[in-house]
Amino acid sequence: IRDILIARESGRIPSPPGAPRLPIIGNALTIPKRAPWEVYATWWQKYNSDLVGIYAFGHLSIIVNTRKAARELYERRSTVYADRPQLTMINLMGWDFDTSLIPYNDEWRAHRKIFHHNLNTWNAPAHHPVQLAQTEILLKSLYTDPHEFENHLRRYAASIALSIAYGYNVDSNTDNILKIAEEAIDMVSKALVPGAMAVNAIPALRYLPDWFPGTGFKQFAKRSMDLVTKMQDMPFAHVKRSMAEGTASPSVASSEIELINARGEGEQGEKYLKRALGTFFTAGADTTFSALLTGILALVLHPAVQTRARAELDQVVGRGRLPTFADRSLLPYVTAICRETLRWHIVSPLTIPHCPTQDDVYDGMFIPKGTPIMMNAWAILHNHDPDAFKPERFLTEEGTLNDDEVPFVFGLGRRNCAGMHFASATLWIMMASVLAVFNISKARDEQGNDIPVEVAYTDGMVSTSLPFRCSIQPRDHAAEELMEQIGDANV
Numbered sequence: 001i002r003d004i005l006i007a008r009e010s011g012r013i014p015s016p017p018g019a020p021r022l023p024i025i026g027n028a029l030t031i032p033k034r035a036p037w038e039v040y041a042t043w044w045q046k047y048n049s050d051l052v053g054i055y056a057f058g059h060l061s062i063i064v065n066t067r068k069a070a071r072e073l074y075e076r077r078s079t080v081y082a083d084r085p086q087l088t089m090i091n092l093m094g095w096d097f098d099t100s101l102i103p104y105n106d107e108w109r110a111h112r113k114i115f116h117h118n119l120n121t122w123n124a125p126a127h128h129p130v131q132l133a134q135t136e137i138l139l140k141s142l143y144t145d146p147h148e149f150e151n152h153l154r155r156y157a158a159s160i161a162l163s164i165a166y167g168y169n170v171d172s173n174t175d176n177i178l179k180i181a182e183e184a185i186d187m188v189s190k191a192l193v194p195g196a197m198a199v200n201a202i203p204a205l206r207y208l209p210d211w212f213p214g215t216g217f218k219q220f221a222k223r224s225m226d227l228v229t230k231m232q233d234m235p236f237a238h239v240k241r242s243m244a245e246g247t248a249s250p251s252v253a254s255s256e257i258e259l260i261n262a263r264g265e266g267e268q269g270e271k272y273l274k275r276a277l278g279t280f281f282t283a284g285a286d287t288t289f290s291a292l293l294t295g296i297l298a299l300v301l302h303p304a305v306q307t308r309a310r311a312e313l314d315q316v317v318g319r320g321r322l323p324t325f326a327d328r329s330l331l332p333y334v335t336a337i338c339r340e341t342l343r344w345h346i347v348s349p350l351t352i353p354h355c356p357t358q359d360d361v362y363d364g365m366f367i368p369k370g371t372p373i374m375m376n377a378w379a380i381l382h383n384h385d386p387d388a389f390k391p392e393r394f395l396t397e398e399g400t401l402n403d404d405e406v407p408f409v410f411g412l413g414r415r416n417c418a419g420m421h422f423a424s425a426t427l428w429i430m431m432a433s434v435l436a437v438f439n440i441s442k443a444r445d446e447q448g449n450d451i452p453v454e455v456a457y458t459d460g461m462v463s464t465s466l467p468f469r470c471s472i473q474p475r476d477h478a479a480e481e482l483m484e485q486i487g488d489a490n491v
Ligand code: HEM
Pocket: 099, 100, 101, 112, 115, 161, 279, 280, 281, 283, 284, 285, 287, 288, 291, 347, 348, 351, 352, 353, 354, 409, 410, 411, 412, 413, 414, 415, 416, 417, 418, 419, 420, 422, 423, 424
């Protein structure tokens, strides 16, 4: 407390070090656009500091580059670091419903209760039947139309999120609700790129009249608001309608609505529920898709990993059926592949910014209240032979799983990922099932030469592999027979 008082009154405690800055604009012109997490990791060594600072137009943001600092700030001081910075554009675009963006307040607590109630370690298995059914649809789609694997994986991740939340079945990649939600997410990703929207740095711009030059952001925000409202209202209304008709499929929405009615929580309860349910898709679909695609990319590039996984699967599951969650504890190598997938390319390398609710000091550096703080999970998990894909990192010498569950990938502290057990289960069942029946290899050109596969990713808050080509073929006749047995009613 003494340090903080001194810092506030005298400004003598320094801020975290960082790259040289220009007057007024600070580092605005030099904020890295390509893989910023890799650049910030080099600053950690260059400035020999757990925290590094970036200034743009007088605003400080801090990057946490070490596990020691991440654990201290996000976990030991978790009550202080559980807030989120509030960007003007988020509110104008209607995204102030999203659990991962709202402040640390009563509404956030109500959302987290809903997530906890439905997706914690004990309750997540209740959704296994949906995950298994969707996995069968995925396998059949990969079997019949392997070239479209990226689209199949996208639809799989989205379908799982929407079926769990609303019992809603996505029947194609052109599904109306899916299209609305994807456009809404695309718009918010653009608005969140640092420096993309001047109104985030100068909130007063929102009061300029619509005709004023440079206020295109207002039209952009209105379109987003419209999409975001539909994205939440349409599936929620569908659940309420089908509950009234007695035709509702089991879902988080229907069971929580019953609880709200039983507890008499009325309109307020429904409002919070509707907004939390919207987050099932916004936080769960793109992130899961990114991890699934990385899993396939890793398999294409590492045939020896596939061979070892198949030996394990054949021994435990045999060739007459598909893997189920009951096999999970007996398949440590497959689980290690999933953990290495999450580590090898981190879905959200800089995670989502937190901010402190009061002034603070860490290791002699001053952190003003409200400063956006990003944990560089990429730097934390990319220390030893970082680019190699080695599932063995997660195994003991005896071949059992070690204690390392890559927690940084899902964030830390009170705002950590509310769907992590569920997401890990989806990744696991997809990888186990695909490995059990398919050979994944490089695609060939017309001359029969392997088409090279490049490891290249997008740079946003959710970082996803750029498109690549590969061949997905049934392993053998036994695998083909299994594929033929899968019903194609939903494909
Ligand atoms: C592989 C898939 C996923 C990854 C890598 C991932 C990662 C993350 C990360 C890094 C955060 C920010 C944590 C922090 O600020 O400290 C987060 C937040 C969150 N995630 Fe996930 N996530 C995944 C899937 C899911 C799924 C499937 C759901 C739900 C259906 C979900 C729900 C949430 C929610 C609600 C938050 C906001 C938590 C809060 O602010 O209180 N995530 N996730």
